[in-house]
Amino acid sequence: MYRYDEFDAAFVRERADQFRGQVARRLSGELTEDEFKPLRLMNGLYLQLHSYMLRIAIPYGTLSARQVRKLGAIERKYDRGYGHFTTRQNLQLHWVQLPQVPDILHELAEVEMHCIQTSGNCVRNVTSDQFAGASAEELEDPRILSEIVRQWSSLHPEFSFLPRKFKIAVTASPHDRAAIMIHDIGIAIVKNAAGEIGYRVYVGGGLGRSPFLAQEVGSFVAREDILAFLEAILRVYNEAGRRDNIHKARVKILVHQIGIEDMRRRVEKEFEEIRKTGVLGLPADEMARIAAYFAPPAFESLPDTSPELERAIRENADFANWVKTNVHAHKEPGYAIATISLKPIGGTPGDCSSDQMDAIADLMDIFGQAEIRVTHEQNLVMPHMRKKDLYALWQKLVPLELATANYGLITDIIACPGLDYCDLANARSIPIAQAIAKRFSDLDRQHDLGELKIKISGCINACGHHHVGHIGILGVDRKGVENYQILLGGSGAEDASLGEILGPGFDDRGIVDAVEKLIGTYTSLRQNGERFLDTYRRVGAAPFKEQLYAR
Amino acid sequence: VRKREVVAPYLFDVRLHDGRPVPVKVREVIRANGPTVRLDLGKQAD
Numbered sequence: 001m002y003r004y005d006e007f008d009a010a011f012v013r014e015r016a017d018q019f020r021g022q023v024a025r026r027l028s029g030e031l032t033e034d035e036f037k038p039l040r041l042m043n044g045l046y047l048q049l050h051s052y053m054l055r056i057a058i059p060y061g062t063l064s065a066r067q068v069r070k071l072g073a074i075e076r077k078y079d080r081g082y083g084h085f086t087t088r089q090n091l092q093l094h095w096v097q098l099p100q101v102p103d104i105l106h107e108l109a110e111v112e113m114h115c116i117q118t119s120g121n122c123v124r125n126v127t128s129d130q131f132a133g134a135s136a137e138e139l140e141d142p143r144i145l146s147e148i149v150r151q152w153s154s155l156h157p158e159f160s161f162l163p164r165k166f167k168i169a170v171t172a173s174p175h176d177r178a179a180i181m182i183h184d185i186g187i188a189i190v191k192n193a194a195g196e197i198g199y200r201v202y203v204g205g206g207l208g209r210s211p212f213l214a215q216e217v218g219s220f221v222a223r224e225d226i227l228a229f230l231e232a233i234l235r236v237y238n239e240a241g242r243r244d245n246i247h248k249a250r251v252k253i254l255v256h257q258i259g260i261e262d263m264r265r266r267v268e269k270e271f272e273e274i275r276k277t278g279v280l281g282l283p284a285d286e287m288a289r290i291a292a293y294f295a296p297p298a299f300e301s302l303p304d305t306s307p308e309l310e311r312a313i314r315e316n317a318d319f320a321n322w323v324k325t326n327v328h329a330h331k332e333p334g335y336a337i338a339t340i341s342l343k344p345i346g347g348t349p350g351d352c353s354s355d356q357m358d359a360i361a362d363l364m365d366i367f368g369q370a371e372i373r374v375t376h377e378q379n380l381v382m383p384h385m386r387k388k389d390l391y392a393l394w395q396k397l398v399p400l401e402l403a404t405a406n407y408g409l410i411t412d413i414i415a416c417p418g419l420d421y422c423d424l425a426n427a428r429s430i431p432i433a434q435a436i437a438k439r440f441s442d443l444d445r446q447h448d449l450g451e452l453k454i455k456i457s458g459c460i461n462a463c464g465h466h467h468v469g470h471i472g473i474l475g476v477d478r479k480g481v482e483n484y485q486i487l488l489g490g491s492g493a494e495d496a497s498l499g500e501i502l503g504p505g506f507d508d509r510g511i512v513d514a515v516e517k518l519i520g521t522y523t524s525l526r527q528n529g530e531r532f533l534d535t536y537r538r539v540g541a542a543p544f545k546e547q548l549y550a551r
Numbered sequence: 552v553r554k555r556e557v558v559a560p561y562l563f564d565v566r567l568h569d570g571r572p573v574p575v576k577v578r579e580v581i582r583a584n585g586p587t588v589r590l591d592l593g594k595q596a597d
Contacts (some may be wrong), residue, residue: 047558428588
């Protein structure tokens with residue numbers, strides 16, 4: 001993984017020092033909250049319902065064991081012994097005390113981490129595919145470009161005060177696990193007819209109050225031109241994006257208002273101007289230098305089948321179930337990708353305790369994992385597991401409550417923190433996720449239902465990605481009472497689509513019964529091998545509405 | 552606010568319960584008590 005150079009390390013330390021001074025001025029009364037707010041937001045520090053919340057950047061979701069251990073230690077020392085992994089692969093601490101935040105930033109700097117650009121109207125944490133470097137289907141490791149984009153966009157003087165926040169995601173696989181179509185810029189690494197690797201660039205995706213899928217703005221951008229092309233998009237947005245209305249300030253609104261053709265024309269014009277200067281060309285040797293940080297580990301030469309694994313699958317049904325859902329094919333024979341579910345039945349999606357963090361770091365050491373990945377679906381991934389070690393890993397995950405066999409199933413629910421923590425929320429998300437997971441906890445039933453993505457947000461800002469859930473749930477405030485609307489037919493994957501609101505909402509008890517009815521409708525209508533989403537797309541909303549609202 | 556003991560105060564609806572004002576809306580109930588999914592945290596745990 002990428003390692004800080006002297007400049008990076010010094011800068012992050014100095015930034016923590018600088019924030020220490022700002023906090024001291026706030027605590028002494030020299031700064032009011034209004035004066036302090038833009039300074040704290042530059043360091044990912046929000047004010048939420050119960051406390052300050054600190055959002056820690058995890059570039060493209062990659063963490064070393066040392067970093068995992070440090071995060072666990074910080075959770076224990078400065079917070080309440082747990083953290084919350086988010087849909088942008090970050091980690092949030094929900095109980096930090098302002099006087100201690102500078103110390104947290106210094107401790108993060110010790111392990112090459114920070115909170116810079118996790119808030120504010122700038123380019124946020126670049127996200128990517130959690131199977132990067134391990135998947136057989138990818139063209140190359142998407143984290144190489146992600147890191148280059150991270151470096152280009154970090155403290156970019158021209159783009160530190162954009163009209164609104166800006167999110168970029170990168171994938172290199174035909175199966176999109178990075179949800180690129182719901183990002184301000186989505187980048188797909190592709191190959192052209194001549195066999196050259198380049199980039200298909202999408203712009204204007206995003207959820208929130210006005211959801212849009214991204215549209216293609218560049219069909220094949222050459223490697224050396226990618227930064228110039230991204231710079232062109234950001235320049236067009238920075239100049240033409242609306243600053244008069246926060247709800248219309250995202251690039252998706254600009255693209256919607258001027259149209260993708262005009263957007264392409266503007267970007268192409270700017271791109272040509274930038275390219276003429278030659279300043280932003282990406283040299284091959286620099287690309288190679290960054291790529292070296294993401295060199296694959298020294299894989300052993302192993303047979304692809306493992307007798308140890310096959311025997312354990314035969315002898316232990318629980319393990320077999322876990323393998324069925326949480327283990328995926330690896331590009332190297334004898335290896336596999338293992339997903340650690342942070343969705344225990346009845347637990348809080350994405351939460352990870354400091355004890356679990358410590359244990360995961362130990363498991364990384366035991367099983368030779370130099371890094372672990374955070375997924376946008378709020379799980380963790382061991383990317384390079386030897387197949388023969390999978391049973392031993394699973395045995396160690398079980399007592400840690402990290403072995404739930406539900407990846408991609410109905411209980412693998414995305415949920416934002418919601419009104420239990422978030423100042424913006426209108427309704428709670430976590431208890432709804434917990435109640436649905438308990439209702440559908442029977443594993444045989446989950447397997448029978450197959451891939452089914454439920455995504456829950458506690459407000460219109462859509463941190464829980466409800467627009468792209470096969471079943472999306474949006475919590476709203478209805479005359480002071482929590483109410484939950486249902487959307488059907490969304491997808492954040494390569495078959496991206498936005499869900500449509502089905503009808504009137506339900507209270508916090510009724511929503512679980514409503515999901516049960518939707519599932520019943522699906523099972524009565526599905527044809528061979530159809531997922532919930534496939535059935536919905538084939539039959540439309542009518543039969544679901546009929547069952548849900550029948551009197 | 553001047554003593555820096557309170558940050559970002561705002562007005563919200565209350566009702567009287569046993570002669571004491573208690574919040575009406577869920578938001579302020581949760582803010583006053585703590586997360587409903589972690590009863591060991593927040594003021595409710597004091």
